[in-house]
Amino acid sequence: MPVHISEMELQDWMDRLGPQLLRLSTAICHDSVAAEDVVQEAFIKLWRKPPDGGARAIPSWLKRVVTNASINVLQRTRRPAKLPDVSYDPALQHQDRVDQRLDLADEVARITHAMDRMPEDKRIVIVLRVQHQMSYAQIAEAMGIPEGTVMSRLNRARKLLAELVVEQDAQSGRAGDESLPFRPTLGQER
Amino acid sequence: MSSDTDKSTKLSCPDVEAMLSGIIDGELERDLRHAAELHLLECEACRDMVNRAEQLDELVTAAGERQGPDALPDRVRFGVLSTIEREKARRMRIPAVAWSGWAAAAALALLVTIGSLTGWFGGPEPSEPGARLVLAGSQRDAFAGVRMIARVLGGELTEADFDALVRQLAATATDGQPNIVSRLLGDEGRAGLHNLLQNENLTDLQRQVLQQAERLVNELERGETPGQRDWVQLNEGLSRFQLG
Ligand SMILES: [Zn+2]
Numbered sequence: 001m002p003v004h005i006s007e008m009e010l011q012d013w014m015d016r017l018g019p020q021l022l023r024l025s026t027a028i029c030h031d032s033v034a035a036e037d038v039v040q041e042a043f044i045k046l047w048r049k050p051p052d053g054g055a056r057a058i059p060s061w062l063k064r065v066v067t068n069a070s071i072n073v074l075q076r077t078r079r080p081a082k083l084p085d086v087s088y089d090p091a092l093q094h095q096d097r098v099d100q101r102l103d104l105a106d107e108v109a110r111i112t113h114a115m116d117r118m119p120e121d122k123r124i125v126i127v128l129r130v131q132h133q134m135s136y137a138q139i140a141e142a143m144g145i146p147e148g149t150v151m152s153r154l155n156r157a158r159k160l161l162a163e164l165v166v167e168q169d170a171q172s173g174r175a176g177d178e179s180l181p182f183r184p185t186l187g188q189e190r
Numbered sequence: 191m192s193s194d195t196d197k198s199t200k201l202s203c204p205d206v207e208a209m210l211s212g213i214i215d216g217e218l219e220r221d222l223r224h225a226a227e228l229h230l231l232e233c234e235a236c237r238d239m240v241n242r243a244e245q246l247d248e249l250v251t252a253a254g255e256r257q258g259p260d261a262l263p264d265r266v267r268f269g270v271l272s273t274i275e276r277e278k279a280r281r282m283r284i285p286a287v288a289w290s291g292w293a294a295a296a297a298l299a300l301l302v303t304i305g306s307l308t309g310w311f312g313g314p315e316p317s318e319p320g321a322r323l324v325l326a327g328s329q330r331d332a333f334a335g336v337r338m339i340a341r342v343l344g345g346e347l348t349e350a351d352f353d354a355l356v357r358q359l360a361a362t363a364t365d366g367q368p369n370i371v372s373r374l375l376g377d378e379g380r381a382g383l384h385n386l387l388q389n390e391n392l393t394d395l396q397r398q399v400l401q402q403a404e405r406l407v408n409e410l411e412r413g414e415t416p417g418q419r420d421w422v423q424l425n426e427g428l429s430r431f432q433l434g
Contacts, residue, residue, distance in 0.1 A: 007271070007274065010270070010271075010274070011267075011271075014262050014266075014267055014270065015262070018261070018262030018266065018267070019259055019260055019261055019262055022259060022262065022263075022266075023254060023255075023257060023259075026257065027254060027257065036263060036265060036266050039262070039266055040266045040269040040270050040273075043266075043270045044270055044273050044274060047270070047274045048274075048277075104252060107249050107252070108249060108252050108253045108256055110249075111246075111249045111250055111252075111253045112253045112256075112257070115250070115253065126250060127254070129211075129215060130247050130250045130251055130254070131250060131251060131253075131254030131255075132254075135217070136215070136217045150217075151209065151211050151212045151215075151217065152208075152211075154211035154215070155208065155209075155210055155211045158210070158211060158243060158246065158247075161246065161250070162242075162243075162246055165246075
């Protein structure tokens, strides 16, 4: 007998993972309507043929299915690339640090804006890892890349994100490099 | 943590920077992680770098939590359930029941299921039942009703029939019209329910439940309010049909 999922169980999975999967898909493809379709199809797929490994295998299986489908949506509807010119200005380092306490909403808006400016492959790897806690193995599988390249991809993505935030802050007159995790110039010991 | 790694290579700051993501994501192999931890103990600049990256991650996490809905929209849930229901109906090889009877029975199941799921029986201020049922109905509840009665009858539906029924249920569940019985059953549906009762293949239990359903529908149509116990009985009767 093949593994089978009852409708009751399916309802439970939809309750438990539906919202999260919808956020995952929306974050990747930037299209809430398409994301709903992606998530709907994923649950139908789950009912038709659940993954081997029983209930424990289901969450990561669903994430992978949703990620794949969302990336496909993105590729079909490819929005114009708007990779900004990111050149880090070392002068920023010497700007006076203004002690501004930002509330969380402000911080979040800042990050969201910066993420929106990232190229898709870098943005997605951050979404998968940081927002959806996928392991490197899962990310590799979902994105169809070798597992060994996930770390370096994430490194570049995090670096770019930090740079974009700094750049935005500079443009909006908010000083400081406090959210920059990497030193501006790679490989320079001090 | 064991420390049998005396011969582990010393890492430089650029080494650590190159594996920053592996460090904060906990994805380094044991030896490397150990070497990185040793470096971090001694190097304030790298510790600082790791802290900042983790702070950035926290903001990215917060940003992720703020976007998107808290619940799966009914549209998605309903799309999933109606698709699998159609596929199941296609797989079923059970003698078909006449459509009109099926529709009538499904409508009844809707009444009963919504009644039981929305706290109608024990809810505050019971008012005119028909109206309460209609206003409280969601697509999910409506669908549960359809599913339940499908199990009861083991009937086979065409896709078009199914879609029409589902649209009807969904519209009635949300348009605030109080005359759910007449809208859903109509004369045809009533006749269908009656015909279904004449079906010789019904089990005693099916016949009993359908008779009770017909009685309740008649009362509703006459503008009477069936007793709560009647509904509970019908609900229990239907739930006894539920298969695993
Ligand atoms: Zn260092």
